[in-house]
Amino acid sequence: MNKAVNEIRLFLFTCSGEDNYILKKCSAKIQTRFALIGFFVLLIFSGCLFSATCFAYSLFEGAKWVSLPIGIIWGAVVVNMYLLLLHTISPAIIPLSTKNKNSFQKSEKIINIPSFSMFLRLGFMALLAIIIAQPLNVFMISTTVESSIEKHKIVERVKLYALTNKELIKNELLNQKEFNQKIVDRLNEDLANTTKAQIAIIDNKIERDNQFIIITSKKLKHLNTIDSDLFLTDKAELEKKKLLNQLDNLLNDELASDADFIATINSTSIDGSLKEDYITYKNNLINLITEKTDNYNALNDLLNKSNFYIKTIQLVLIENPVSWFITILVCLTFLLPIYFKYKVRDLSTSLFYKNPNNQSDIKQLREELINTKDYKWLENKIKSINISSINTSDYYFQRMLIEHKIILEEYDETKSKFSEILTSNIKKYNKTSSDRLFHLQEKLKNINLLKYNTISQRISDEYKNELMIKYEYWLDSPFRTKRKNTPTSISNNEESLLDFIYNQEL
Template sequence: MRKLKRIYLTLAGEDNQLIQRCNGNAKRTFAAIRILVLTIFLGCCISAGSFMFYLFQGNKWMVVPVGVVWALLVTNMYLLLLHTVTPTLLPVKNKLLARARSFFSAAMLFRLLFMSLLAIIIAQPINVLCLSPFVQKSLNKYKTEYKGEMTIAADSALVAGECRCGRDLHRADAATITMETRGLIEAKHAWLYRKIAEDSARLFAMQRMLDSLKHWHGRFSDHWKHISDSVRLQLEVALIKEQQSHAAFLLQLQGIDLVDGGEQADMSYTRSALQNLIVARMNNDKRLRVLMEHSNFYIKRNQIILNENPVSWIITLVVIGVFLLPIYLKYSIRNKGIFYDEKERLERDMVLEYYRDFKSDYLLAFRHCIMQYNTRSREKMLPWLEKVRDIRPDVYSKLLQQLEETLKDDVEKYEYWADHPFRTVRKYDAFPLSEQSDLLTLIYPAAL
């Protein structure tokens, strides 16, 4: 329970010890943020679980692990965003400070857009989970149109195969055809030409129905709905007749008597090719029917829900609001207590303490280097000073004193900024330079 409580306290997006120092309004705001973040986690679990359930056709073993992992990922991203939704507490330049204090800054707008996009993605599986029963009728209509499109594509290949068989038969009889036998040959092949004509006419009629339905999409008045339903019913009847026609033609092929002579081989080959075409076409219908029965049309279901059910947009807006509300609440805390004042004091003290430690370590390292340099310099200069001492002791004493003053180990780190370590105000030493002599005195103080 202590671990769960600790996890729950981290959902506020801030240090709980700082939150405990705030007044009641700020504490209640942070409590609301925790509840909203927990709601986001649960909503992500439901959304990802629902998506995986539909994607894997009811596989329940994928729902829980994927939902939890996805929810943890989104929640961690959201908590990282909440940590960044805070005013600029440490000193910065005036332009940057004014921009950071504005809620509708470029960075904040980018965060809001990113969270809104994520919320829209998460809302769609929830829409499908809640509103699927209300769009089943429209989904069945789409299935009819989809089956019609697939049937037209398959029948186009079938008609092309039938025409190829007709050309083969005509090519086989071309050597023996005469004016007297043309009528007999055409009568012999009439059953195939009639089949090609029927399939082509049916294909053209179904294509016109589909074109009409696509043209009427988006018209939601009762008049156009009635017309669309009537055309869709005719399309279903045409699809049934098309299947019956193929079955009947297959039986007709099996009952054709082959003639004797050289024509028997040609007719046998043509009949076998046509039977293969029809059987392949009927098997394609069976596979398509099985596929449509086992497919849930998840993407199309979601599209229909968004297009036809206004409740889906209400759910999407609610999810977006749940994602954006904690950001606004976190921003509004700056007007509800001393939370940011206390956080600013702690951050300033922490930065100053770290800078003092850095400056101390830097100074020790710098003094160590200066000490080594001074030691080497003394070792090089003392032999020369010893020679001077034998000749001019007074000059020796003066040079030795200058050398000791020059090689001092007492150094300090120079600060380029007046408000180090925040670096917002550059240090400026003002010297009155009214005349040329003042500049010379500043550059060469000892010479003058």
């Protein structure tokens, strides 16, 4: 049992994005806090996976074998981004006051002032949380807005029907105008009146279609005006409901009119010179109305297949306060680990000073890391100390100590390699230069021995092999926060300038 609990705890440490090696040396309180952070990260992964799976399942119309991999990938991507942001947004491990521009010291305690980048990262986390919360809202409480979705479908059905058939109704009017002109041109007045009476059913249908477009356009415009207000009064809600019923009735009446017209139009006919023209006119009108019916059926099928996912999210947020509770809960799940990280730092500090086993040099080491005064002592102490011998619950102190030690050791190794390479290069340069001058020295030796000895000595002094060591401009290299010497002030005269160039102390 203890082994299983230990494995779960180590797994949660890994989920928190922190160092298991250091955490295993901390007290149970610190381990519990970081395990809690890891639990929240695991919870975020599970929520992202479920949210993305629900969204993909809806998007791909129930294709679960596609939805699940998408959910896993999305969950992994979000958690990786979250861990990166969590790592960068966590409190400064033990900041140096000389480098921390966003902090000030009050009663020997460093107080951090959130930076603009901090607010940006918090905002990005909150945005991620809000996006992830919406599929969860739809999954849990979408049934509460089903009636509103049906009303929205009515509006969309009327809009699409009016939009797609607007041109067809224009063609109806154009055909009507052309045929009426033929009646006027070819028939006398009495016969024209008789013919118009015979085809009155067609004229009434075309006029009805035209009025349908005009009336629905006005009512849709009025409905959009009402919907432009975020919060509707009871009167506005009642008016909206009335408009929806009117639009639904208008559409149903228009569809019934189309069906009746197709059923009765074939029973009408005219004789005379316009018989063939009438047949053509009637067939064109039948084709137009049949096309209108086909358009409606296609649109109706499309609307019935659509789940109006985005509209559902919008309606859930507007109509159901529970959706805001779920969204805020998800945001808190994303933001709480940041709060826990700040609190665990304070707890680490408290446990460190309460621990009676901490020696004075360890306390001094921690103080120097927080506010460095003796850089040389700090460097020597870090290099000489045995990290494994330090047993403290201050996680961030141990982590900063390990990081400092690694950096200093790597820097010393880099300087050693630098010195070795530069010394070797200087040695090669000295040998090459001496070899080039050797034959000239031999000539001089045969001419003037005394001069030869003098110049040879000078050449030997000039090309002497030396150990090259990197000069340090900083007291705390390689962290580079404090220069060794303050800049030398130069008086504005020639004597001071020459003195600065030739006599300054390095």
